[in-house]
Amino acid sequence: MNTPKLRTLRGDCGGGFKQGLPHAQVDELGVYVPAYRIAPDCGDEWSEERFRRCPVASINQMSTVIKYYHLHSAKIINISDVIKNPTPALLDALYVLHNASLERDNKIKMRQVDHG
Amino acid sequence: MALSFALSADIQISVWITCDKSVSCDEEARSTYLSTGDLSGVSIGDDATEFIIKPLSAHEREQTEINAGAHTRSELGMFLSNQKPTDLEERARWHDALTLAERSALAQYDQYLSRCYDELVRSALVEIVGAEGSPFEIIQNIRPENHRQLAIIELVCHIQRLSLLGDKKKEI
Numbered sequence: 053m054n055t056p057k058l059r060t061l062r063g064d065c066g067g068g069f070k071q072g073l074p075h076a077q078v079d080e081l082g083v084y085v086p087a088y089r090i091a092p093d094c095g096d097e098w099s100e101e102r103f104r105r106c107p108v109a110s111i112n113q114m115s116t117v118i119k120y121y122h123l124h125s126a127k128i129i130n131i132s133d134v135i136k137n138p139t140p141a142l143l144d145a146l147y148v149l150h151n152a153s154l155e156r157d158n159k160i161k162m163r164q165v166d167h168g
Numbered sequence: 169m170a171l172s173f174a175l176s177a178d179i180q181i182s183v184w185i186t187c188d189k190s191v192s193c194d195e196e197a198r199s200t201y202l203s204t205g206d207l208s209g210v211s212i213g214d215d216a217t218e219f220i221i222k223p224l225s226a227h228e229r230e231q232t233e234i235n236a237g238a239h240t241r242s243e244l245g246m247f248l249s250n251q252k253p254t255d256l257e258e259r260a261r262w263h264d265a266l267t268l269a270e271r272s273a274l275a276q277y278d279q280y281l282s283r284c285y286d287e288l289v290r291s292a293l294v295e296i297v298g299a300e301g302s303p304f305e306i307i308q309n310i311r312p313e314n315h316r317q318l319a320i321i322e323l324v325c326h327i328q329r330l331s332l333l334g335d336k337k338k339e340i
């Protein structure tokens with residue numbers, strides 16, 4: 053569902069969630085949606101995380117970094133080919149992406165083992 | 169909304185400091201600007217002073233800490249600094265109970281942090297638009313003193329947010 057009204061309540065791709073959004077709750081910092089409502093499969097560690105804006109819109113800002121990470125992982129480029137003088141922030145972001153990818157792969161393997 | 173950190177240490181961006189008379193914003197907008205670079209709640213007048221800064225690479229950051237005295241800083245001072253209570257009265261009583269050696273170590277560590285801030289600004293402040301001479305020396309001449317300190321702290325906030333990911337961003 054992506055009606056104009058729902059889109060507005062979701063913060064128009066990047067803004068804060070607004071009251072009236074399905075599954076939204078309110079705490080002292082404002083409107084949020086629990087992670088398990090957005091991604092029911094996110095696991096115990098993340099399920100209680102409080103999202104205050106659309107995570108898809110937020111991750112779109114990271115698209116360049118994610119693209120570099122995948123190209124680097126596939127040995128198609130070196131990060132230094134595209135960013136000559138990287139900031140510690142970029143290096144940390146790549147490290148976070150790497151760990152998240154390993155966690156995702158482990159989760160998939162564990163599921164395969166659990167389901168025979 | 170854009171990324172609040174920079175990918176490359178080779179870029180330059182303009183920032184403004186909120187204690188400038190030609191810059192106006194409420195406390196929430198100020199906090200948002202310092203932590204994300206979002207200028208939407210900040211009004212910048214024509215006379216506002218524009219600072220051009222660059223993010224620091226890992227090597228440049230390490231060098232600023234070495235220049236500030238990272239190899240000779242007080243480890244006890246750092247340990248005590250991390251223990252400081254946040255409540256003002258509690259902190260005052262906590263400080264009062266320290267031994268003279270502990271107070272001295274804490275003071276040395278605070279001086280080291282202050283030198284770190286200075287070195288960060290020295291390395292990352294490229295230009296003050298319209299001002300001639302070393303931008304770092306111009307900052308040092310800002311008066312009154314609390315405005316000089318505020319200018320340095322705000323510039324450091326911008327340099328840090330551009331250069332580092334921050335702990336919260338690593339979690340989410």
